[in-house]
Amino acid sequence: xxxxxxxxxxxxxxxxxxxxxxxxxxxxxxxxxxxxxxxxxxxxxxxxxxxxxxxxxxxxxxxxxxxxxxxxxxxxxxxxxxxxxxxxxxxxxxxxxxxxxxxxxxxxxxxxxxxxxxxxxxxxxxxxxxxxxxxxxxxxxxxxxxxxxxxxxxxxxxxxxxxxxxxxxxxxxxxxxxxxxxxxxxxxxxxxxxxxxxxx
Amino acid sequence: xxxxxxxxxxxxxxxxxxxxxxxxxxxxxxxxxxxxxxxxxxxxxxxxxxxxxxxxxxxxxxxxxxxxxxxxxxxxxxxxxxxxxxxxxxxxxxxxxxxxxxxxxxxxxxxxxxxxxxxxxxxxxxx
Numbered sequence: 001x002x003x004x005x006x007x008x009x010x011x012x013x014x015x016x017x018x019x020x021x022x023x024x025x026x027x028x029x030x031x032x033x034x035x036x037x038x039x040x041x042x043x044x045x046x047x048x049x050x051x052x053x054x055x056x057x058x059x060x061x062x063x064x065x066x067x068x069x070x071x072x073x074x075x076x077x078x079x080x081x082x083x084x085x086x087x088x089x090x091x092x093x094x095x096x097x098x099x100x101x102x103x104x105x106x107x108x109x110x111x112x113x114x115x116x117x118x119x120x121x122x123x124x125x126x127x128x129x130x131x132x133x134x135x136x137x138x139x140x141x142x143x144x145x146x147x148x149x150x151x152x153x154x155x156x157x158x159x160x161x162x163x164x165x166x167x168x169x170x171x172x173x174x175x176x177x178x179x180x181x182x183x184x185x186x187x188x189x190x191x192x193x194x195x196x197x198x199x200x
Numbered sequence: 201x202x203x204x205x206x207x208x209x210x211x212x213x214x215x216x217x218x219x220x221x222x223x224x225x226x227x228x229x230x231x232x233x234x235x236x237x238x239x240x241x242x243x244x245x246x247x248x249x250x251x252x253x254x255x256x257x258x259x260x261x262x263x264x265x266x267x268x269x270x271x272x273x274x275x276x277x278x279x280x281x282x283x284x285x286x287x288x289x290x291x292x293x294x295x296x297x298x299x300x301x302x303x304x305x306x307x308x309x310x311x312x313x314x315x316x317x318x319x320x321x322x323x324x325x326x327x
Binding site for chain 2: 028031032034035036037038039041042043061062063064067068071072074075076079
């Protein structure tokens, strides 16, 4: 089989396909491309010397590179999220899941609340050295029972703050714990219940 | 085998497209019921028995996802064709899912056919 006339067209097609699939991890992407190449070669093998028209027909029947890449990204989105540690990727995946139903929405809200609370703890940790009397876990005084940041003007110590110098490390730890915990929880939900209904 | 297939009739309603996409997964699983196939063989089977495939390239991502879900397994096999081919087959979970989907489809289609009988017979009251 001589695909000389076809090769430039094929290479153009596959280089476009490869660039559109850049969002996928390399080994998976390489395997997909190899499989599609095998498909094209098999289709062309049915003629001894395929003409340009026939080659184009094969590629057109296969589909536009953007469409194929889009389908690959959709189909693998949930499985990529299942393995990921990135809060942003997990939030994006659960948001997509949220758009398909109540279950996904609940998981998305859990992710959002978890990550925002973790962020809140980090912010408190940073603010403590800057505004030592506005931030803290107070047992006594006018702000007894509160834990967090108070916007009032407070130049002097007031009441009994429970954590003292440990406030920053404690809140940092809580932030980290909540961040990791949310990630693990969301990944668990995705694995057990995740179903990304393909956007038809 | 003819390289240029006869042109497919244009789906004149989006509904047809929806229906095809909805059934594609079941069709793919069913095509693998009797043995290992590679992508092109699966496509040929789908084309013969139905008009299911729109863009051929969209079958491959679905095969990838079904494998991720544990319903299929795959392996690359060297062929005399010169390039290796990726063969797929059903896992036990895949056979289970295929059976379940096929039964659901059967029941669903039977009910719908029942409803459609008068429509197809052309009988009935005119308003």
